[in-house]
Amino acid sequence: MQRKLFFLPLLFIALTQAYAQSTLSVEYIMRDPKWMGTFPSSARWDDASKQIYFRYNVENDPADSLYKINLDNPKAITKVHWPEENSLRKNSASLNAAKTHRLFLEDQTIKIEDLAKGTETVVLEWFQNLSNPSFLADENLVSFTSDGNIFVVNRSTGNVNKVTRISNGSKPKSRERSSDKTEELGFLEKDNLNLLKVVNERKEAQKASRAYRESIADSGEEEFTYYTEGKNPINLTLSPDGNFATFSYYERPSSNKSTKVPDYVDASGYTTDLNARSKVGTEPTLVEVGIYDLTRDTVYFIETSDLPGIKDLPDYVKDYPEKTWEEKERDLVLSQLYFSPDGKNAVINIRSTDNKDRWIAQVDLKTGALKNLDRQRDEAWIAGPGIGWSFSGGTMGWLPDNKHIYFQSEESGYSHLYLLDVTSGKKTALTSGKYEVFDPFISKDQKSWYLTTSEVDPGERHFYKMPLMGGKMEKLTSMTGNNNVTLSPDEKKLAIIYSYSNKPEELYIQDNKVGATPTQLTFGQSEEFKSYNWRDPEIIHFTAEDGAKVPARLYAPDPAKKNGAAVIFVHGAGYLQNVHKWWSSYFREYMFHNLLTDLGYTVLDIDYRASSGYGRDWRTGIYRHMGGKDLSDQVDGAKYLVASQGVDADRIGIYGGSYGGFITLMALFTEPDVFKSGAALRSVTDWAHYNHGYTANILNTPEEDPIAYRRSGPIYFAEGLKGNLLMAHGMVDVNVHFQDVVRLSQRLIELGKDNWEMAIYPVEDHGFVEPSSWTDEYKRILKLFNTTLLQD
Structure with a gap:
């Protein structure tokens, strides 16, 4: 089904397009990305620090292949064939x-x-x-x-020694000795034994022999075996000193119901069902961690009941005074154990399934008891760079001294690197400030840290070196943008995949020294791509209604071409950063914004509340109200465009995909006087239908916090639609299901709305693949804006 709207004479469309032209077109920029060139990714070194391997595509293969550069001849890029690529698997x-x-x-x-x-x-x-x-x-x-x-x-x-004896079966019942049994003989056997002496003697000899064998078997202690009673232990790990083994049990509730996504274009010609995720509110997977004491031949489990605050209720319960909230131990997710290098100590990362608490605790390996070392509480939800999700502990481990552990925490409001002395409990912040730390690791000589941070600017990433116990950081990279560094095994060279706002990724090499000059090794842009002068969008900050300074990318048209209209782009994922100085993963949208700007539009791309890169408070700004501050930031962005960029307040459109589609719907439904038109792509329309792992962090669960879901769901506000809406969705989307827009479409029909249309893409999942789908979608978006925002 497709609803046709927005009827304007073709002459008007031609006239509006005549005001400003572009060498770009939707068909041109939405082709297979190979037209742009080939750009490196996933750099790694050989063991000798002489060759850099990376994904690339010089030969126009169907997908990127592995290539290498030998530093003895850095101008030669060589394709790696399968035998060599296969041999590299041992690098991990x-x-x-x-x-x-x-x-x-x-x-x-x-x-x-x-x-x-x-x-x-x-x-x-x-x-x-x-x-x-x-x-x-x-x-x-x-x-x-x-x-x-x-x-x-x-x-x-x-010599090989089997150090654990674990059986998935049940413990056998104790055997009864045959010699202890009273043998009941039938009439014929009794009569036969009485009549035939030799047969009787042989029978007695067999009994004596069996009793002797059993007495030998019972003379020693039975070898210890741990029976799991059908459970399947995983993550089986031996402590470095060989005294303890650990394992985990994962119990996934059978009551959780998965969803099905129909595939109407399956190759078989039949409609088939694709298995997809369950919905928010599902029961959490429960985790137990067992300790197998190899010296005492016994197994016991980590005991969590004494963790501080394990029964704490969340603050939002005050919004439900009519409900009785039971104080009970919350369900937990336990990580693997992190053993000290000598194996004598271990710590564990534990999270509550409501994701409001994270504990780092020391494990008494002889009892399974815990000693809390650090509790991190967030009334919104625990997250941030290096902090991990669900079963992962994120950045965590031990220093070589067997005394200090390291981890990342948002305690200061930004994710930083910490040390904690397990003997004294003293915690030390190794980094601090209004920036975030990414991917820290310890040098080969175990005297330094290497880490990436946003200290220079939220929109830049640089690589640093720092003393192991803390001190001044030395900035090793210098190029403005994103420096994604892979250190050579001998730690003398940096392989850098670098990009800038208008320059896709290229591979560089640099000495591991402060002030060293990087040398470019790849030059992947095609001549066709280089022929257009791609814009370097200006990073600006406007003031939100609550006083916050909101970062955004501004694409300003040539004053002679300015048409008074504006488009605001909303990035997806919620927790993602797109206002930065490196090549965007939204490269198609970036090229589309260049096209729009050529045509006279002013384009604004906002890192609204919930975006990553700006610390805890920014990250959690949408807690219990998606479509709150994240939407008001778009409204304030529109006001900025009117006040400072000469944009007509009646000619502002908005578009985005996934989370950006959700915001677009909320914008048109709840702020119809601000946004005249919008394109909502692969949109969430009702958060109660999205997945648990993402949604429950932000909105809790529909059963426990219905207020949060009611004020965050576009489907509840559809009656507010005044402007022009385009919805586009892939029918085999296993992330945001096609069902979302089907339900919203029915709601719009029942409300009598006729200013909307829907484009469906039968072969597309959440992330579109086919150039024809991208082209069709963005032609419709451009048509929507041209026909509704440029009309007087």
Whole structure:
């Protein structure tokens, strides 16, 4: 179904387009992105720090392939063939503490590689599948997992010891000795034994022999085995000292109902169902972490009931005075254990399933009891760079001294790196300020940190070096934009995938020194792409209604071409940053904004409340009200355009996809006097129908906090539509289901609205793939704006 609207004479469209022209067109920019050139990604080094591998596409393959540059001849880019690419898989295997040797698997064989010499030695040839070979603290010992148990091989002797005995079955009932049984004989057998002496003697001899064998079998203690009673333990790990093993149980409630997305264009010719996520409000997956004490042959589980605040209720309960809230221990998600290098201590990361608490606790390995080291409470939800989600602990580990742990926290309002002394409980912030830290790791000599931060500007990323225990950070990169650095194994070189606002990613190399000059290695832009003068949008800040300074990208047209109309773009994901100085993942939209600006439109791209890169308060600004501050930021952006950019208040449009589509709907339904037209792409229309992991953090659950859902759902405000609405959605979208716009369409029909239309894309998921779909969608968006915003 498609509803046709916006009827204007073709002559008017031609006249409006004649006012300003562009060398760009929707058909031109929405082609297969290969026309733009080829741009590197996923850089990594070889072990000798002589070659850089990266994804690239010089030969116009159907997808990016692996290429390499040898530093001895940096101008030559060579395609890597499968045997060499396959051999690189061992780069992710286990390294020893000094990072001089590496364990890796080839089929059912564990091998060790001397990284300096490049030689390989067989550690063990095993008779069945195995995984996770790891050095213990005594690096002569190597652990691995096979058949649901942990084994340890001694590299010197070759001896293999099975150190855990775990069975998925049930513990067998104790046996009753046959000699203890009273043997009941039938008439015929009794008569036969009485009559035939030899047969009777043989019968008694068999009984005596069986009793003797049983007495031998019972003379020693039965070997300990832990029976899981059908549960499936995963994440089986051995402590570095070899004294403890840990594992996890995950219990996924069977009551959770998944959803189905019909595929009407399946190759079979039949309509098929695609399996998709469940909806918000599902029961959480429960996690138990077990400890297997190998010295005492016993298994016990981590006990969480003494965690501080485990029964705390959220603040929003005050909005429901009529409801009785039960104080009880909240459900928790437990990470794996993080063992100290010597294996004598361990910590664990624990999160409440309502995501309002995160505890970092020390584990008593002999009892499973916890000692809380750090509790982070957020009445909105715990998140931020390096803090992790769900089952991940994010940035977390131990220093070599077996005394300090490190982690990231938003305690200051921004995600920073911390140390905590487990012996004294003292916590130290290694970084501080109104910026965020990304991907910290410890140097090979274990004396320094390497980390990326936004200290220079929220719209830039730079790579730094800092002393292990804290101190002055040395800024190693200098190019304005995004510097995505991969450090060479010898830590002498930086491979940098760099981009700027109007320049896609290219690969650079630089010495690991402050002030060193980077050298560009790839030049991937096509001549066709370079022929257009792509804009470097100005980053501005306007004042929101609550006084906040809102960052935005401004595309200002040539004054001679300005048509008085404006378009506001709303990025997706909610928690995402698009106002920055590097090449955007929204590159199609970026090119479309250049086209709009050529045609005389003023374009504004806003990092509204909930966007990433600006700290905790910005991130959580939408808590319990999506379509609140995130929408008012768009309204204030429109006011800025009118006040300072000469935009006509009656000629402002808005568009975006996913979360941006949601905001577009809220804008047209609740702020119809501000936005004349909008294109809502792959939009959430009712948050009660979205997934649990994302939505429950922001709005809690529909059952517990219906107020939050009622004021955040566009479908509840559809009667407010006055302007012109285009909805576009892929029919096989397994993220935001097509059902969302179907339900909203029915609501608009029932409300008698006739100023809307819907474009459907039968073969597209949430992220469109086909150039024809992109072209069709953006031709409709451009037509919407041209026909409704340029009319006097």
